[in-house]
Amino acid sequence: QMQLVESGGGLVQAGDSLRLSCAASGRTFSMYTIGWFRQAPGKEREFVGVITWKGGTLYNVDSVKGRFTISRDNAKNTVYLQMNSLNAEDTAVYYCAARFYGGVGSANVDYDYWGQGTQVTVSS
Numbered sequence: 690q691m692q693l694v695e696s697g698g699g700l701v702q703a704g705d706s707l708r709l710s711c712a713a714s715g716r717t718f719s720m721y722t723i724g725w726f727r728q729a730p731g732k733e734r735e736f737v738g739v740i741t742w743k744g745g746t747l748y749n750v751d752s753v754k755g756r757f758t759i760s761r762d763n764a765k766n767t768v769y770l771q772m773n774s775l776n777a778e779d780t781a782v783y784y785c786a787a788r789f790y791g792g793v794g795s796a797n798v799d800y801d802y803w804g805q806g807t808q809v810t811v812s813s
Contacts, residue, residue, distance in 0.1 A: 690715075690802075691713055691714060691715045691718075691721065691787050691801075691802045692713065692714040692715075692802070693711055693712070693713050693714075693785050693786070693787060693802055693803065693804035694711070694712045694713075694804055694805070695709060695710065695711050695712075695783060695784065695785055695804045695805065695806060695807040696709070696710050696712070696807055697709040697710050697807060698782075698783060698807030698808045698809045698810075699808075699809070699810070700810045700812065701775055701809075701810070701811055701812070702811070702812050702813075703775060703776050703777060703811055703812065703813045704774060704775065704776075705775050705811070706771070706772060706773045706774070706775065707772045707775065707809060708769055708770065708771050708772070709725075709769065709770040709772070709783055709785075709807060709809070710767055710768070710769055710770075711723060711725075711767065711768040711769070711770070711785030711804060712765075712766060712767050713766045713767070713768075713787065714766070715766070717789075718763060718766040719742060719763040720742050720789060720790055721742055721787045721788065721789055721790075721791075722739060722740070722741045722742050722787070722788050722789075722790070722791035722792065722793070722794065723739065723740055723759075723761065723768040723785055723786070723787050724736065724737075724738070724739040724785065724786045724787075724788070724794060724795070724799070724800055725737040725738050725739070725759060725768075725770050725783060725784070725785055725786075726783070726784045726785075726786060726797065727779075727781035727782065727783045727784065727809075728781055728782050728784070728806075729778075729780060729781040732781075734784070734797055735749065735752060735781075736749050736752075736795040736796070737749055737752060737753060737757065737770070737783070738753065738757060738759045738770070739759070739793050739794065739795065740759045740760065740761050740768060741791070741792060741793060742790055742791070744761065745793065746758075746759050747793040747795070749795070756772065756773045756774045756775075757770060757771065757772050757773070758770075758771040758773075759771075768785060770783065770785075772809075775809075775811045776811055776813070777811050777812070777813040778811075779809060779811050780809060780810050780811050781808075781809060782806040782807065782808050782809075783806060783807050783808075783809055784803055784804055784805075784806045785803075785804045786800035786801075786802060786803045786804070787800060787801065787802040787803075788800045788801055788802075789801065
């Protein structure tokens with residue numbers, strides 16, 4: 690069983706940056722692929738990006754357009770989502786999710802564990 694806790698969200702202005710954290714429980718964190726998703730009001734949950742257990746990354750290019758970067762620190766059981774040049778369309782609840790030894794899954798069903806989400810609001 691793995692528990693995930695997101696943090697770092699908040700209210701920022703357009704053009705600002707934020708770094709979200711996804712802290713995980715468990716001793717086998719390095720064996721998990723971690724994905725980031727977001728859900729805006731009235732919209733379906735959307736894939737943002739993923740970092741595999743090997744450290745490879747994949748992003749939703751259309752949504753993040755090179756502005757977001759995912760990294761991980763296995764010693765701290767934490768994955769980060771660095772978000773730059775934020776705009777109003779980035780306003781959403783951001784979730785991290787985990788899958789054991791998984792590849793670059795981009796669908797909700799690819800993941801077994803989810804955090805509770807953290808709100809990011811970008812004012813224009």
